Amino acid sequence: xxxxxxxxxxxxxxxxxxxxxxxxxxxxxxxxxxxxxxxxxxxxxxxxxxxxxxxxxxxxxxxxxxxxxxxxxxxxxxxxxxxxxxxxxxxxxxxxxxxxxxxxxxxxxxxxxxxxxxxxxxxxxxxxxxxxxxxxxxxxxxxxxxxxxxxxxxxxxxxxxxxxxxxxxxxxxxxxxxxxxxxxxxxxxxxxxxxxxxxxxxxxxxxxxxxxxxxxxxxxxxxxxxxxxxxxxxxxxxxxxxxxxxxxxxxxxxxxxxxxxxxxxxxxxxxxxxxx
Amino acid sequence: xxxxxxxxxxxxxxxxxxxxxxxxxxxxxxxxxxxxxxxxxxxxxxxxxxxxxxxxxxxxxxxxxxxxxxxxxxxxxxxxxxxxxxxxxxxxxxxxxxxxxxxxxxxxxxxxxxxxxxxxxxxxxxxxxxxxxxxxxxxxxxxxxxxxxxxxxxxxxxxxxxxxxxxxxxxxxxxxxxxxxxxxxxxxxxxxxxxxxxxxxxxxxxxxxxxxxxxxxxxxxxxxxxxxxxxxxxxxxxxxxxxxxxxxxxxxxxxxxxxxxxxxxxxxxxxxxxxxxxxxxxxxxxxxxxxxxxxxxxxxxxxxxxxxxxxxxxxxxxxxxxxxxxxxxxxxxxxxxxxxxxxxxxxxx
Numbered sequence: 001x002x003x004x005x006x007x008x009x010x011x012x013x014x015x016x017x018x019x020x021x022x023x024x025x026x027x028x029x030x031x032x033x034x035x036x037x038x039x040x041x042x043x044x045x046x047x048x049x050x051x052x053x054x055x056x057x058x059x060x061x062x063x064x065x066x067x068x069x070x071x072x073x074x075x076x077x078x079x080x081x082x083x084x085x086x087x088x089x090x091x092x093x094x095x096x097x098x099x100x101x102x103x104x105x106x107x108x109x110x111x112x113x114x115x116x117x118x119x120x121x122x123x124x125x126x127x128x129x130x131x132x133x134x135x136x137x138x139x140x141x142x143x144x145x146x147x148x149x150x151x152x153x154x155x156x157x158x159x160x161x162x163x164x165x166x167x168x169x170x171x172x173x174x175x176x177x178x179x180x181x182x183x184x185x186x187x188x189x190x191x192x193x194x195x196x197x198x199x200x201x202x203x204x205x206x207x208x209x210x211x212x213x214x215x216x217x218x219x220x221x222x223x224x225x226x227x228x229x230x231x232x233x234x235x236x237x238x239x240x241x242x243x244x245x246x247x248x249x250x251x252x253x254x255x256x257x258x259x260x261x262x263x264x265x266x267x268x269x270x271x272x273x274x275x276x
Numbered sequence: 277x278x279x280x281x282x283x284x285x286x287x288x289x290x291x292x293x294x295x296x297x298x299x300x301x302x303x304x305x306x307x308x309x310x311x312x313x314x315x316x317x318x319x320x321x322x323x324x325x326x327x328x329x330x331x332x333x334x335x336x337x338x339x340x341x342x343x344x345x346x347x348x349x350x351x352x353x354x355x356x357x358x359x360x361x362x363x364x365x366x367x368x369x370x371x372x373x374x375x376x377x378x379x380x381x382x383x384x385x386x387x388x389x390x391x392x393x394x395x396x397x398x399x400x401x402x403x404x405x406x407x408x409x410x411x412x413x414x415x416x417x418x419x420x421x422x423x424x425x426x427x428x429x430x431x432x433x434x435x436x437x438x439x440x441x442x443x444x445x446x447x448x449x450x451x452x453x454x455x456x457x458x459x460x461x462x463x464x465x466x467x468x469x470x471x472x473x474x475x476x477x478x479x480x481x482x483x484x485x486x487x488x489x490x491x492x493x494x495x496x497x498x499x500x501x502x503x504x505x506x507x508x509x510x511x512x513x514x515x516x517x518x519x520x521x522x523x524x525x526x527x528x529x530x531x532x533x534x535x536x537x538x539x540x541x542x543x544x545x546x547x548x549x550x551x552x553x554x555x556x557x558x559x560x561x562x563x564x565x566x567x568x569x570x571x572x573x574x575x576x577x578x579x580x581x582x583x584x585x586x587x588x589x590x591x592x593x594x595x596x597x598x599x600x601x602x603x604x605x606x607x608x609x610x611x612x613x614x615x616x617x618x619x620x621x622x623x624x625x
Contacts, residue, residue: 117489123498225442225621228623236619239339243612
């Protein structure tokens, strides 16, 4: 394999330019401030102090974490059974189900989220149906509910596919063994299937939580401009007020939170594996 | 968001068009807001000058400026007044070739010799209008609007029934004008007062902050009151006659989007021809009929607002001439300060 190692060089250069350089720029921006004409950048921690000294930003941060957590839990609860079901299907049906699950992701996310506006609107599909049985209209657009619905809808395929993959790797004879040893269906699920699907659950959680916590177009489309999450604040500082330094500082704070949470989930993963 | 979709599709179309042509034609790169062109103007221009137009859209003057600053080259831009002021200050624009622009005489008096470019040396108006209130005539009596002006957005009677436009500049303009100040003020006390006005508005009427969605939402009568640009109001009113447009007595912002040629344009000659072409009666008519924004062409204005014209009964079409209305001016400190405060206004709702 050694002779192939050289072939990775272009990739490494590519990754350095496209991934590492922008990150370094963000770090540079986050710790500096626009100076005078002689010294164009000056080192400062002011951007970070500003974030943590304003209750508004903390409020927005907590709100983002809350929404992302709810989305992740909802994806897990709603996604586990479909994943389980698909893993049990015959080979041909498996492929069909996977195709159906991934099908929506072929369409642009903006378009799909627009469809939800039509569904949740005051004169949308749900409220029209509710109207027929004499309920409503219930205000759903521009609420937290709408934002969470939009996020769960957009991110649930990641959860399903991850759990499905880890379930297909499971050895079926383990369940037979559990059955032989007198476990009922519920017990064998709880003590065999669930622990074995844990790696899938954990990577599913990471794949849903990360985009959910930094998402900015779903909240602004379904929640209205006033439903601000961290992603929207960052967008605002970059595009509207033009304060790239503070925007970068917020991005870095988010990145650190995400790295820490990934580290914790990895830890959980490892200890679970040891116990098993 | 809609504009983003339009932009992506236009870029793709432009790219397809590029691969399609074998012969080398002259190219014109156009950078303008989304949904801002008449149906046939580009095809007509390409035919007449045997060239190819590449269109790119931006969703705000600020993002346009960012691209320009990064060194992207365009032949014609259509930014707003205050951005033109900034581009001029920072030496981004080149003088127009007035010998090529023979249609200058077609401009209406209201759009000639504006303060940011007194002799039209650098810019030719493309669309213009005001910022105002679109309201549902069935639920909002005109007398309320006349009595309160923009302060109607703080009337508890309309709680949960209003949209605000999610823009720092326009949001603060409303508050400052209502309080009787200039929308270009630099006085911290006045800005503070406007900020408190907006926070109080959030508490009493709980507005939803939107941008372009406001057009479809008001057509569908989902709310009673909203802040819009007059051009969007024209569109809303022509589709839903229950809607009305009102510009308050305290004054408002009047704006001009104009065509300019950047210094680094690759084809300035064709750019001047394009600007001249866009002043033709037919092209102005096509533009204003398709988009709904107000034309700078005096004959087109006369035609569409005449008794049998398309916009004869549309109160949003012809901007008023009123001494208390103001143009925004470019001011970097103010832009930053308002941008900062606006995030707080929007997020505390």
